[in-house]
Amino acid sequence: MFCRTWLWGELHTDFMDALMPMVSQPVEIAGRDRIFRKTAVDLIRNYLEELLQAPGQ
Secondary structure, three states, X not given: OHHHHHHXXXXXXXXXXXXXXXXXXXXXXXXXXXXXXXXXXXXXXXXXXXXXXXXOO
């Protein structure tokens, strides 16, 4: 499924600033995988909040 992310990104470059392919699993996300995903989401969220609050831009 990772390939679809990259193909979609190539075809529709105007719709995004970044791509982050993730795999769906039929089991609960736990351990390091969960920590990685939460960290990635938090970093993206904080970055977007900073962009929206930046004065003069």
